[in-house]
Amino acid sequence: MVENFAILPCNGLDKCAGVISREIAIKLCENGKNEIICPVYYRVAETKYNKIAGEHALLVIDGCHNRCASKLAAEKKLKISRKITVTEEAKTHHIELKRNLRLLENEHALIESILNGLNNVDNTIVLTLEETNFVFEFVYETYQSGKFLFRIPKNQEVYFNENDCWAWVIGNRARIGVTDFVQQNLSDILYFTPPGIGAEIDQFGEAGEIESSKSVFELISPVSGKVISINETLIQKPELINENPYELGWVAEIELTDSESDKELLIGFDQYFEIMKKKVEELNG
């Protein structure tokens, strides 16, 4: 059940998805055990809502890809425990949202599905890798091709797939992201679409998208498990992936379901370094 949460909906008034975000938030508060945060009033007078956000886990409900509620949470430096985006949920449930702002049969069906999904997920508050006090320190090997420099972490706990994504595995958690090869190829990254918090991802399943003016890259997760956290900063500053895709530009944290099996299909630094060099040479050749 969703209980003891602070709920921050986007409350958009210009799209149906925003109206749905509000409706979900209000319904979740009917049990008297959750608190709603008004996204507009929060910007005007923040003391009240800082207190609520500080005392509760935070559920963010974005209506559309503008992700106004997520941006507000990032701006206020709030830690998001769970997050949903209505338009993505609509796609998942094969429900087409109309331009009309009225909530009709389809919209109510979507609201019920989202509420069921939220209430059926275990709400245990998860700790992120940073909170578990792991030192985030990579040792890099570099490879230069023309003006491009490619760095690859050599740490034993970092695994790669041949789709140019990495996973830093610590115990039953992993942080994932893309390698320098991806960010150099994409050039200036403009948009980041994170995976949904709470989403179950298969090994080699999609875990978000990164888009530049050149193309869109689907991040292929090296590991399987549940998304427990995403790098919120990337929503506003996707260019951090260009800056350093391993540290500032990490994408998500996964609670692993079967890390030992996952590792069997992954490669370590030595192998990936050779593969990446070949890819770079092929591109330049």
Added chain:
Amino acid sequence: MSEFKVGVLSCSGEECLGGTISRLATRKVLEELKMVETVTLCLPLYLAGGNEERNFAKVFPTISVDGCDKLCAKRSTEKYSGKINGFIDISKIIGAENALNTKIVRNKDLTDEHFQMVDQVAGEIVKMIGSINPDAYSGKAFHGCGCGSD
């Protein structure tokens, strides 16, 4: 066809009846009473840095509709886009006690009396739109409808 549009910004009003009435009255104006002449500016998007919304409010006349005397919509609009053309404080129309009612916030809980309040506020918005002179804005260019539905 006229390109003249009035932007209407409703407060989000999550915690009280005034906010709910603000949203409903704004929608009534947009969807029924002044469909052609109005666009809504999504206040949360506007505040999150939506350039289309902010630029619209700089170029075209804008009216804010607030559920209570905190005037979140008015204050926010003025902060980012300058002076607005008019503002409505719903608590002045339906009374502060009604506007600040925290027990009734969902549409489904509204009574006929509340819907009369919606009509009353919508009427005030329409009056305010009518008081704006379109000629003062002729020739001003705005690219994009400002509704944020991209």
